Amino acid sequence: MAVAPAPLDARALEHHVLDFLAYLEFERGLSRNTLEAYRSDLLQFGAYLRSVRVDVLETQHTDLAGFLDSLAQPHDDRPASRPATLQRKAACLRSFYRHLRRENIIQHDPTADLRAPRKSQKLPQVLSRGDVDRLLRAPNGTDPGALRDRALLELMYACGLRASEATDLEVGDVDLEAGVLRARGKGSKERLVPVGREAITAVRLYLERGRPMLTATSDDRHLFVNRRGTGLTRQGLYKIVQRHARAVGLEDRMSPHTLRHTFATHLLAGGCDLRAVQEMLGHADIATTQIYTHLSAERLKDVYFSAHPRAA
Known part of the structure; x- marks a missing residue:
């Protein structure tokens, strides 16, 4: 008679997952947020x-x-996962098992040849220079x-900030005299980004005439604050961007990240070095930045086919 396999020890998996999350x-x-995503993926894998x-x-x-x-x-209880989700889960498993091997808990890496379906590379939305001018006005x-809103939009476009980086900014992170900004990106990594003249003017005006009135009863250190004098949330920032995008007819093409995409594309179109753009965006891998070279090429093609008399 066949012997049933011993029940699996769920506590062993939980121990290894907790140790891995502590390392991360x-x-x-x-x-x-990233830790919670890893935890959720690994619990699903354990099940x-x-x-x-x-x-x-x-x-x-x-x-x-x-x-x-x-x-x-x-399945009956859920739809098929999208390629982007499968890519994320595969990356989580690779990181988890490499950690186990690094700690000499296992001697092999079962993820060595693991492949998930490739996600289609959808080019991000980018504003034209005219659209940017209308939005910033x-x-x-x-x-x-x-x-505040003018300074916020100017600074996000000038520096290619993520929404979370803009809301995390403190007053001391912006040096208007030197024309640089210190941004805290993913994984608490800091980087210095130049700030352009228009953004400096808008931020200086906000600091002199706007922020003191908003923080009259608050000592909050965040650069951008709400009408209660406390730091803007990401939801608050999103509403500000959407309100002004709607006012100029850009709501269908606009999110806070659109300004970051536009920042990178306009720099590359103007001849900026790809490595410099990578550093200003805070990308760990230059392959992430390279999507903007494709986007610049697409925009050049659009201009070419609309302008050249023998192209169409």
């Missing part, structure tokens, strides 16, 4: 391993591929909110 938090400095009765330390490439294949198929007036 304290040695790699990853954000809470799959229990269903196929495979121990986390004895997995082979076929087990990992089976997990991703199961997610790629629709949308916050008119001299009331504190208008001065």
Whole structure:
């Protein structure tokens, strides 16, 4: 009579996951949101391993591929995962098992040949120079909110800031005399970015006439604050961007990240070196920055076919 396999120890997986997350938090400095995403992916992976009765330390490439294949198929309780989601989960598993090998917990790497479906590279939305001018002029007036919104939009476009980087800025992070800004990006990595003349003017005006009125009853150190004098949230920033985009007819093409995409594309179109753009954006891998070279090429093609008399 066949002997049933011993039940898997769920506590062993939990121990290894917690140790891995501690490594990511304290040695790699990853954000809470990223840690929670890794935790969720690994718990889902653990549930799959229990269903196929495979121990986390004895997995082979076929087990990992089976997990991703199961997610790629629709089920009664959920749709099929998108290629971008599968890519993220595959990256999580690679990082997890390399950590186990680095700690000498396993002697092999089952993720060595792991591949997830490639996500299609969708070119991001980018504004024209005319669109940018209209957007940046949308916050008119001299009331504190208008001065803040103008400074915020100018600075995001001038420096290619992520939404979280803009809301995390403190007053001391912007040196208007030197014309530089210190941004804290993913993984708490800091970088210095030049600030252009128009943005310096807008931020200086906001600091002199807008922010003091907004923080009359607050000692908050954030550069951009709401009408209660506390730091803007990402949701608050999104509403500001959408309000002004709607005012100039750009709401369907506009998000806070659009200004970052536009920043990079306009720099490359103006002849800026790709490595310099990578550094200003805070990209760890230059391959991430290279999408903007493709985007610049697409824009050049559009101009060519609309302007050349024998192109169409």
